[in-house]
Amino acid sequence: MVLIAILALVALALVFGAVLGFASVKFHVEGDPIVERIDALLPQTQCGQCGYPGCRPYAEAVANGDVHNKCVPGGAETVVKLSELLGREVLALDADEADQVPVKKVAYIREAECIGCTKCIQACPVDAILGAAQKMHTVLVDECTGCDLCVEPCPVDCIEMRPVAVTVQTWTWQKPDGIGNAPARRIPVTNEAA
């Protein structure tokens, strides 16, 4: 009797072992998805303000235990999302007071002053500056992430960060003021940056 029970259990163990072994090979999950998930939450400005050369390296660092409040362009919102993902405490954003609310900016080259030194081109992490040695450079506004890495290397200080202006394409309705308020009849928006 005992022998039968043992045999039966051994047979079962073998069958399940085979099934599990097969499954672990067949349904194998590649890599560590946590880095990808952190990277997906980062704003991909590639600005390096966190001290890492780009968003992905910072994602890897966070996955390896670095603090998750260093992403200035992502703002407090990104810190909260990372906290949720990682199950860590929500930290205050590691940035100056002025940077707490991220304002979208793009680099602007005052083209008359540009001497064509190509330093900003080398500094741009997303190849958003167009130009050649001794030729005027200009920013591809649609590709610029506003990381401001090009500002510092410029020897003649002809690059500035300008807030992105609201256009008809990017304008959106404001949130109503809430209970007790009538919706504004006139919506105060101008062509200047908000």
Place this chain on the structure above:
Amino acid sequence: MGSLIIGGNSRPVFGFPGGVHPPEHKTDSSEAPIRVAPLPPRLVLPLSQHAGAPAEPVVAVGERVLKGQLVAKAKGVVSANVHAPSSGTVTAIELRPVQHPSGLEQPCIVIDTDGRDEWIAHAGISDWQSRDPAELVALFREAGIAGMGGAGFPTAVKVAPRKPIDQLILNAVECEPYITADDRLMRERARDVVEGLKILRHILKPREVLVGIEDNKPQAIAAMRQAMDGTGMEVVVVPTKYPSGGEKQLIENLTGKEVPSGGLPADVGVVCCNTGTAHAVFRAIEHGEPVISRITTLTGDALARRGNVEALIGTPVIDLLRDAGIDERKLHRLVMGGPMMGFTLQSPAVPVVKTTNCLIAASAAELPDPAPEQPCIRCGACAEACPASLLPQQLYWFSKAGEFDKAQDQHLMDCIECGACAYVCPSSIPLVQYYRYAKGEIRKKQAEERKAERAKQRFEARKARLEAEHAEREAKRKARAEAAKKRAEAPAATAVSAPAVDEAVLARLKSASLSASSEYKAAVKALKDAEANGGADIDALTRHVEELKARADAAKAAVRAAQQGEAPAAAPAAPAIDLEKLKHEVGEASSAYKAAVRAAKEAEDAGAANAGELRAHAEQMKQRADELKAKLRDAKAEAPAAAAVAPAVADTAATAPAAAEVSAPPAAPAIGPEQMKQLKAAVATSTRQYKEAVAALETAERAGADNLDALQARVDGLKQKADDAKAALEAVVAQMKAAAGNKES
């Protein structure tokens, strides 16, 4: 849903959920015939009057344009041409307030009319029945036809669906209160509208053509039925209910088909088009006229003469209102579009555009300011009114709390913003504004995500590119180092193998010869590569190749000689030549390195652009110098051995020193004391010139001269020259030293 047959229809209507019945105010403007609005002195044509990309101006400021002339060309597929509505002069292309709830300005072409209203040459086609549909669609595009019901979707895109079409529906419902433009158009020009519809039918070849009209327009229904008699097309009367003119609602009402969430009518085999659009199609094909005017309803308590006008596109709203006798004291709110879905105009200077179907100059009593928002009492009236079967209350909570993901799960994006929910809300909650806000935030986020994704791709592409470049440089450097190493080893092998002439030696000689020739081939290849890539070290490589060739030849000769039982004559000479050559090279390389370092430093001080490059160059030079030094050391260590072996070859021993004598001097004599002097003089001159130029530059700077740039350039040039001269001198000195050292050894 039960279907019923009403209003003389031959088929049932299916109905749609929800809807409201606001006061119609249609008769305010529907009873007067269409007037032609007077020609305004100035027309303002926004480049973006349609959905999609703004058009691109094709006229210049100051140019005279004729009525119907193209002034802005469609850019991309989803875009529409803009034409001059009257003859005149283009006076500006600038930012002006346009038809948008934000009040933001957009680029517009401003035309000052000359009053002559002179047409450009144009002609319609009467035989469109026999034309290819694609040709007619191209004409739509030419004429700049965009949906005239409100959204302004380019018609040329709409009538080119990828699927076969079952139903072509003419949206003549005009369900919004106040608006009567389509009503009047059908009453007065039913034949034209039907002709337009026939052209559309010819293009789309649908199974059936339906015209949806609300039952509050009996005269329009009668006119259309009469015009459509015998055409096989059919008027379907629908019960008056807002928003039965919504595209998806109308399709559901007439066909019972539901357009899927996020889909287009074409997905269920339907194309909808507005009455005004059908009329524009008729004018474009039969008369060759682009869209330069439209029927617009002028209504509201502040106007004395309410009714419909045929206004030129670009006519400022204020001109139309003045013509209609506006009482500015009574005007409280100016709305473009209907009271449900229109928007308040921030400025009366906004022009009429292709989508402007109505202007309401409302008094305070007519369209009072909205009441303050009160808390939601969860009555559920909004859900009953929603024509899209959504849950407005849920959408409201999620939008208000910023939980846009959940709002999207509740199909926020299927909301048609008709305003029925806000209309019935007893708490006066501006529901639609909440939805628009939430939609805006969602779209913003999506745009940001797309941009982030692109930035990521670009960043990674750049990283890959830099890595590839680095790897390439590294590989080249390695190849160079390898070649140098081989160069150092080869002579030793030749030297060692030369003396004893037995079988083993012969074999060694053969292999040395082989390796020498293969090295030579490799070097030739490297040189070719360098030439192709424009490498800087072509000269060095050429020298190297020549050297290797000589060596390979010598090795071959040695083999031949050994085979013939003769002692090789030339081989022993090799190490001597090599040692010397190496020393010479070391000298050159280290001086070149020093020059490069200096140049780099200067460039950095001056903040020149290529400082980094120079620095890299200097590094490279150092590397090379170090390599050569190491090689020299190796060669020196090898040389005594060779020397020790050499005497063993008694017959040839005598010739070896002679060869050394002959080969040693070549470097030296080239740089005689004369040349040395010359070089020194050149250095002195160039340095003096440089200093003078610097002094001149300083003086100029103090004096504030305006040719500073030129002077600076001159200074830089001279500095370069002086440096070159110095480097040359140093190279020569090093060479001589090397030669001297060689002689001593």
